[in-house]
Amino acid sequence: MAKIQMINIEGNPVSEIEVNDNIFNCDVNEHVVYLVVKNILANRRQGTHSAKTRSEVRGGGRKPWRQKGTGRARQGSIRSPQFRGGGVVFAKKPRDYSYTTPKKVRRLALKSVLTSKLQDSEIIVLDKLELNEIKTKTVVNILKDIKADKKALIVINDKNENIIRSARNIEGVKTEFVKNINVYDLLKYNSLVITKDALDTLEEVFI
Numbered sequence: 001m002a003k004i005q006m007i008n009i010e011g012n013p014v015s016e017i018e019v020n021d022n023i024f025n026c027d028v029n030e031h032v033v034y035l036v037v038k039n040i041l042a043n044r045r046q047g048t049h050s051a052k053t054r055s056e057v058r059g060g061g062r063k064p065w066r067q068k069g070t071g072r073a074r075q076g077s078i079r080s081p082q083f084r085g086g087g088v089v090f091a092k093k094p095r096d097y098s099y100t101t102p103k104k105v106r107r108l109a110l111k112s113v114l115t116s117k118l119q120d121s122e123i124i125v126l127d128k129l130e131l132n133e134i135k136t137k138t139v140v141n142i143l144k145d146i147k148a149d150k151k152a153l154i155v156i157n158d159k160n161e162n163i164i165r166s167a168r169n170i171e172g173v174k175t176e177f178v179k180n181i182n183v184y185d186l187l188k189y190n191s192l193v194i195t196k197d198a199l200d201t202l203e204e205v206f207i
Helices: 030-043 103-119 136-145 161-167 183-188 196-206
Strands: 002-007 013-019 123-126 152-156 173-177 191-195
Touching (some): 013 196, 030 103, 030 183, 103 123, 103 196, 123 196, 136 161, 152 161, 161 173
Parallel strands (some): 002 123, 123 191, 152 173, 152 191
Antiparallel strands (some): 002 013
């Protein structure tokens, strides 16, 4: 089984823990990761874009000039797409971009990213992460002591207002519950800072 060095918030080693090979030592499937990231970004699209076709633009009911005899090309409306102020050809309308990918595909992508993170030494496991007060500077110092990257994803097991509110004002840092982690966030942030109890929950969910 793969092993990770668990540390405390001061950055000192605590113990070496074993992690499940099924999650942290599988074959990395880049194409599956691409499919899931594409799905996540598509689901986040608002799809509120809207442009008017020639039938929706105000005006243009009268024929601008007679059909023949003017020497100009025949036209039926000043709201045709070739006119300034005219309608848009194949105008975009509000639509829903969301779709689903199979559960097995999503799980395989998550396992692939976690394996890649472990191979690149981008996973930091903390024995515990507790704060007595809401203080941003405390979280900044912790991240500095454990040598986390400026772009870090902090994964916790249970709701902890002190941690969430202390970290939310730090640029490039995001706090997430272990049950809500996704492939896109894991790829976006260079360091994955996860508590021991959150890691245990992660392994329980995937085994």
